[in-house]
Amino acid sequence: MYVAVKGGERAIENAHRLLADKRRGPRDVPELTPAQIDEQLSLAVDRVMSEGSLYDRALAALAIKQARGDLIEAIFLVRAYRTTLPRFGYSHPLDTGAMQVRRRISATYKDLPGGQVLGPTFDYTHRLIDFSLMEQDAVPAPATAPHAAQTAMPRVADIIGSGDMIEASPPDEGAPVSDLTRDPLAFPAPRDLCLQNLARGDEGFLLALGYSTQRGYGRNHPFVGEIRLGEVQVEVEVEGLPFAAPLGAVTLTECQMVNQFVGSKTEAPKFTRGYGLSFGQCERRAMSMALVDRALRAGEFEEERKGPAQDEEFVLSHSDNVQATGFVEHLKLPHYVDFQAELALLREMRGENHASHPEAAE
Amino acid sequence: MSAYNFAYLDEQTKRMIRRAILKAIAVPGYQVPFASREMPMPYGWGTGGVQVTASILGPDDVLKVIDQGADDTTNAVSIRAFFAKTAGVKTTTATTEATVIQTRHRFPETNLGAHQVLVYQVPIPEPLRFLEPRETETRTLHALAEYGLMHVKLYEDIARHGHIATTYAYPVSVNGRYVMDPSPIPKYDNPRLDDCEALQLFGAGREKRIYAIPPHTKVVSLDFEDHPFEPTKFEHPCALCGSTMSYLDEVVTDDAGGRMFVCSDTDYCETRQREGHIGHLNAAAPQTCPEAAE
């Protein structure tokens, strides 16, 4: 005889215990520390901070540990925590021109003030599995830069801009900045809101969209004007203090993409640009973001919108992996009430079908 | 849990949601945008309903949470535990005892009273979304009360299948103005929304919309004169309580095509069994079923 399923509470509790056990794994393998994740899986930490919209390495590392390395799950943990934090104020706009640069490359000029600095990059590594990493390995100390005092590194966009060859940065009019975590998204969305959305967007989604523009779905002729990685000071205004108070430095990756020029009979042609910014070292996402930012500006330059990357509603509505994973995975929840409604209709329709064509039905 | 506020949400978030709820009540069936927060449970798993419940809940409320009509489905258990932990409110499985009922996919079988609020979890609040994916377009259609698209879709169903092929999330017209998605409840439940004694609130967290049906509001399922709306009918009574007046789940009992039909509303079914209604497959007397009571 049938007894309705009971004990959901106990099942959930037991599932959570089992999950904790699986996270820890065999006890004879040393347990990971958040510090190890922070220092040795630092690019995972960078991604979790970027898409989690919270600059806190230790917390991101802990989330990665808790999530068993599932980065979207870790991003979700960070986001849910972030929502509960009170807001004390807003920092001054970050000045990436004053960045303590560790890596800086330009694909548009062979050499430029400050030079090309490769920094810590996978570029030009041969992707051969390094079996020596199976063992703990003594890694030689890195080479140091020949000159201790760093020369100024003007942003490439500013170098091009000084000749009026590229569109200027929009002036800072002190207008309040949009915040999609505080206001529901409405269309059409201003560029600051688009950029915020992309900055939190799923790296894979941005990468695919950026790639699609290169293959003709909204081509925008990109050149990497510059990618720079380094530390930037965060400053806030404090009531009663005559100067902005420094809060500390954050590591950022910035990508300035130089794109398709525009012009008209009355206006001299100039390059346009796309912008990407990310916490930590996330070059792939900064570049993808810049490509998509430029693609989304199609309307501004009266370009025909024909690629998905140019479709603001499509991009902004589907970029968030916490939303996406929730809704895709919610299909796991029971749907038997709805399924039953479909079954009943299907049976009724098949019954009618059978009555009118008895020979055709099985 | 002392690190979190009563019912988890901070007060500023609650105020924002409360303002949205009041506007939703003032314009029945209209979807009010709200700044949905990231909740400690996944989007699509009831975050909208949870935010609405958290914003209306007071210390004296008694909360019931159901999913598919049942109190003991895992997500219902999880959400009920969330509020028991963060708000410390009394919870119940008895529909009549509850002041706030959060639901996914069902309207309870028991009639609701004026002292109760029903909070629906909504995945896709926009009834026109599958006909027109763009928010900018659907918003204009609502502004113009231009719902021809929906009627065309329903009529195409009839032409192809001889029936309106929508069996759940069946669109309704609210107060003669807005076409509204009643959330994925089976169309069987649609008549219950009309002239309901209780306030009905709908929360869509991922899509950031809140809407409402005040008590005693006219709610009409869309249909045609020659193809009137028909709720799903069942050929069987409930195998456990014998009810012929409830929505049934189909349970597969073996791999030889064996099936039984039981009430989807567990509280309704158990209450009936306690009152002595015994279905044809319920050989066990109610008191021999030790886990039936909480």
Place this chain on the structure above:
Amino acid sequence: MTAALAAGFARPVFDSQAAFRAAMDALSRPGAVTALITDLTPPSPLTPAAAAIALALLDFEVSFHLAPSLAGGDVGAFLRFHTGAREVDAPQEADFVLLDLAADALDLTSFKLGEAAYPDRSATVLALVETVSRSDGPALVGPGIKGRATLGVSPLPADFAAQWQLNAARYPLGVDLLFAAPAHVLGLPRSARIVEEAR
């Protein structure tokens, strides 16, 4: 200035919730009288119930406008201090409008009515009145009302029914009203219609 300021909610979380639930009940059931008891002693002429609803709903994300009889004194300071909401001079810019029906003129068309695509972007008017009751007033129909209800509000401007008809004609645009007597509220959302004049 703040030294003389009246205190806010003693228990902000629960007092806000109770005031909100009263407002929610009132707007869900137009014409019904909802009790709202609070410990607040707001600056005159703000009534305790009106003050409770204002403290429950206002914050830095919204603006409010005070009608002439309430403006320029302690009421504005009280609301600004406890809620952080912006006070605006122009009634048509305010998310919330507070007025005293015993002293201020009422012009419903001077408030935000919302937009066709966003009818929720409209004003909520908190009107101070002496009494709300279930009798003596125009008859109401609409969502939230079983059969008919009564708009038992005193004082009510002589042309109120005419103004309300205009408001209802703009539906789904329009303003929503909460009438606040000292310890009771009565709601009149834009969806409610007046069907006959007071006798």
